[in-house]
Amino acid sequence: MFYREAGDFKTNYADDNQTFPIRFDRYRYYAVMLFAFGAVPFLINDYWVNAIFLPFLIYAIAAIGLNILVGYCGQVSLGTGGFMAVGAYACYKLMTAFPEISIFIHVLLAGGVTALVGVLFGLPSLRIKGFYLAVATLAAQFFLVWLFNRVPWFYNYSASGQISAPERTVFGIAVTGPNTTAWAPYLFCLVILTLLALVARNLTRGMQGRKWMAIRDMDIAAEIIGVNPLKAKLSAFAVSSFFIGVAGALFFSVYLGAVEVGEAFGINQSFLVLFMIIIGGLGSIFGSFAGAAFLVLMPVLLKNVLVGGLGWPTDIAAHLEFLIVGALIIVFLIAEPHGLAQLWRVAKEKLRLWPFPH
């Protein structure tokens, strides 16, 4: 009934190749975009931005980045936290060295720096695969965190080793620092997320994405049909690290405002983003959003229900949160091992046939 191609005629190739070829799907997408850009900025306050939307948007960027590497190219990475730290510190150094340049450019440049670092740590992927590669990227995680703790140049020789984001503006409106209005950082992150998601979507369904998927499915076969593993793997590392670097830069500058590398970008962060894409669905852009939403919003929601709604003690609520989120992860993965994205796909198939089951 809903997701039907029937009656949705295309008269040229461009229409046929668009991201959402089904009309209903396309309108739904427009509606979400309209709501996100047109309605949300007027409705939110500081709590909504800082506790819910900013972490969701930023983790969505990181999850898309990691999904490109793990989900599309099949290279397991546990270095996400470290790469986010590279983005954050690159952004900090750029922000403080060139205060007059727009923060938007700094964030993208920070992504670029991270891409270079990612390529460097991606080099071992040419020789090793699977678990062994995971260990190599784990080394990157620990090395990068150690480096930012050890070398005072990265944190401008501050006494505590903390980096904190000074106020920076886009078109004269503050998006970092304490004096922001709620909608400014939200829109800033949303614009970046939208741009990057479009890039990711089009990369993964084009030539480059097919090369990555060929490498993922069987690297020897891919090589035989003419995919250069060096280029494919390193480009996946570069693009993925770019996304993760941008996420790290936003995480530091817009969301937290002050970070300490070991605490904010530790191994937990790597696992969190990895869990997001596993729960959301490997090899799916929608899955990255769904996974990020699940792991960012569930704890906040549970906390509000248990502590705010039911008035339980905070420690019991915190422990229950772990239990419930953990149980839900297991339930979802048993119900659908391919993640929330697969649930969504199945739901779409069902809707397509509805109300006639056959």
Place this chain on the structure above:
Amino acid sequence: MKLKFASMALGAVMAAAPAMADLVFPSLSYRTGPYAAGGIPFADGYADYFTLLNERDGGIGGVPARLLECETGYNTQKGVECYESTKGEGALVYQPLSTGITYQLIPKATADDIPIHSMGYGRTSAANGEVFSHVFNYPGNYWNGASGAINYLLEANGGDLSGKKIALVYHNSAYGKEPIRTLEELQKKHGYELSLLPVDHPGQEQKSQWLQIRREKPDFVLMWGWGVMNQVAVQEAANIRFPMENFIGIWWSGAEHDVLPAGDKANGYKALTFHNVGRDFPIFDDIQKYVVDTGKAAGAGDQIGNVLYNRGMYAAMLAAEAAKTAQEIHGTGEITASQMRDGMEALQIDEAKMAALGMPNFGPAFDVSCQNHGGPGLVGVTQWDAANKTWSLISDFAATDGEVIGALVAEDSAAYAAENNIEAGCK
């Protein structure tokens, strides 16, 4: 998916609608995670003191106090969430009990006109009230602690530390790095040798650090540890038979749960403090009568009289006294966060006041002023008696090296002011 969650969360937030006409004290506590051992007694003490005020006096100046507890897990992201979710309820003062969260809240709370009291933690240079208008860290800070430890060692060694070796075992974070600069400055002055041994979060793995201590044989070991790191360090020190009386922890490394696991071997371990320890104060009778016996004690109720419980209670007492001061200044019972800030800046704690509260000689007497948000910085030393399982104060609250610390505070706060375009000065 996103919308569904959002609307559900919205419902949950709406359910907890703010109730006005009381004094809201948020408690960003942590009763879970690797730092819970220290977080629980502090949070209990903080909560019990306000319960006592409500039960015994009907609140502060006749207005009931309401405690808003929010679990941070010592995690900065959750700290942000807690801050945002509690500030809308009219929060008067934040005490996050985490240096990382304090760093994050300093600019935010200043912009929102809400004071922060980081008692004995946080950004040390916040003692300079001309730059940090909304941040208070009286009655003592880390640099006082570092200097206090060195002064104590000086005294124990006849005023001369030249040629002695001092090792600093520290939590590798903003918190643990705080004393380094002071210790380096004091090194120039007193001529000891300083070696730095960082321990990474959460601090369960310290074998290599203590192996190094065993090899280098420092005369004294100082520690800036927190949570599970403390007990591991005390145990490791016992394992290499390091003389415990030469091992001094900061005030966050000197509670019962830090030394109990090591048993008798921990006997003689020392820790700094800026308030008194033990249960020997009249206020504990009131707490027993109004809080424990009525079944209103926070948490499991088994922490009363512990070092960190006393500290939580002390923090609550200072907050309540500042609220009283603010009520007097502004002539209103229901103060706002901005008025609370004025109260904190005009806070005066003297012996008579503490005795009237049932806490005689509990902490130093001090006055806060606009220039000095840091208090007097008096530091005492406590020692653990493993046989009786008690901490006892073994020195007076002594003054620290104001000359060295003052210069460092001025330098660091000037750097902050320049970074953030703050014009130093009193309003």
